[in-house]
Amino acid sequence: MRNAFVKALEIQAARDENIFLITGDLGFGVLTDFSAKFPARFINAGICEQNMTAVAAGMALEGKTVFTYSIANFPTARCLEQIRNDVAYHEANVKIVAVGAGFSYGALGMTHHATEDIAFMRALPKITVLSPCDPLEAEKAAEYAVAAAGPFYIRLGRGGEPAIHQDRSFSLRRGKALELKSGTDAAILATGSIAGEALKAAAILAERGISCAVYSFPFVKPLDEELLRRLAAAMPLIVTLEEHTAHGGFGGAVAEVISGFRARAALTRIGLGDTFSAIVGSQAYLRRAYGLDGESVAKAILEAYEREREREGEGI
Amino acid sequence: MTSKELAWKIRRHGIEMTSLAKGSHIASVLSVADIVAVLYNDVMKIFPRDPASDLRDRFILSKGHAGAAVYAALAEEGYFATELLRTHCQDGSFLSGHVSHKGVPGVELSTGSLGHGLGVAAGMALAALRDGKQCQFYAVLGDGECDEGSVWEAALFANHYRLRNLTAVIDHNKMQSLDYCEKTLELLDLAGKWRAFGWRCLEVDGHDHEALREACRTTDAEKPVCVVAHTVKGKGVSFMENNILWHYRDPQGEFYEQAIQELELVRP
Structure with missing residues (x-):
């Protein structure tokens, strides 16, 4: 990169x-x-x-x-x-x-x-x-x-990050996110190269019959508020994913915006907890260790998704 | 206007401004007044009616807490009306207690946190050298400010890039926030430190205008220049001189009257 x-x-x-x-x-x-x-x-x-x-x-x-x-x-x-x-x-x-x-x-x-x-x-x-x-x-x-x-x-990132965009023709527009994959049951919003894990999670969830949209947010500031408004109204679940603390960063920013909406969507923020990593290892290893790899993300989304379905079933 | 007259006006305004504002740092304003006056009045190319002129010399007050001195100099040089000085630190004013560029013609850089000005001045000087601009960049620092590591990062940089268009002037009044510099964090041979960092360093009496003029006009073909200006904190008002209290206290009542009286006696 x-x-x-x-x-x-x-x-x-x-x-x-x-x-x-x-x-x-x-x-x-x-x-x-x-x-x-x-x-x-x-x-x-x-x-x-x-x-x-x-x-x-x-x-x-x-x-x-x-x-x-x-x-x-x-x-x-x-x-x-x-x-x-x-x-x-x-x-x-x-x-x-x-x-x-x-x-x-x-x-x-x-x-x-x-x-x-x-x-x-x-x-x-x-x-x-x-x-x-x-x-x-x-x-x-x-x-x-x-x-x-x-x-x-x-x-x-550093070097060797895989290409996520296959089509070169897109352009960056101020404060605009980019759709990497469409979906209807949940939207995974990612910033940085961890968007690759979001795509992996979406593929795992697709096998379980859950259709996830995936967006890359090259702009953390300003945020794509228009997209967030649309997703908050249309989706049962919005998930943010970042290789960063889940507070204060990208997920925090999305939470700030969505809190102003009369939203239907529940928000799950995936990132690091209130912690530093004292252990070391490859990026892939540490992502797994902190639940930020595709499989862990899919598992977390599945839990959140089922929780939301139960709530909806209860009519709350 | 002579530099002596400007320095006197800076002191007079400074006392009134800090009194009206109930603000701090009058002693720093008084110690730096002659340096600011000589630079603005005699040394720098300035264009008060065209503050953004590319031909201007640049002045950065790195010891931003003495901002009242700069505001006073700018007003007296015609950048804005002197009446505006009375709004210093008042509700809604742009004339903040630490020097700020927003809404104030002639201020190049907002400062207030120490150790920022020299590095920014070095960046400006480097860009100007690369563009072949003929202007000089002046950064005025405090001696207490030299506690900041970032000052010495900038000192290394300015030597390495041979910023011959950069002059640092140290208002060496020997005092800082809580105590004398030497009782706080020993500076020892301050001029020697700058020389060891590769600068041409001159030491002058920071209240002697002729000496300041000559030192501030000095340039070197290869080196940045540092002028260590030996000053007295609170200079010009007897009871403020070398008294740490006046780093914080604002002149009111009889103190205000006496300060003004003392100044009136030496009005140029």
């Missing part, structure tokens, strides 16, 4: 010489081509994310489009106040890119698990939060972020 993103950024940078990329001394092998092609517009700020972000804000205030790049929580949590005061308050044209969403760096330990970042980034006014689900969405996220002025947070 990160390579697709950086490739797309290179194409944009070739067209627009205002684009700068600042890294916090990370991106070995990933940023090599960009730095070779645009040496004057590639800056290694060193291992100092606060200054990387302040510098990016300063450059943006002088008219540049500046991407900051690092991994996990370093370009977000480490320099949150620089993002809040210098970037967001000034509506500076800074695009914060974090590689390593969720458990992408599962083996490296809790410092490298990005599992609360959506929560703190979406809390900040003026920041658009993008969380693409596959390399193609990531590519389009790069194009979108260049074209749209203002601060962005772009949450990327």
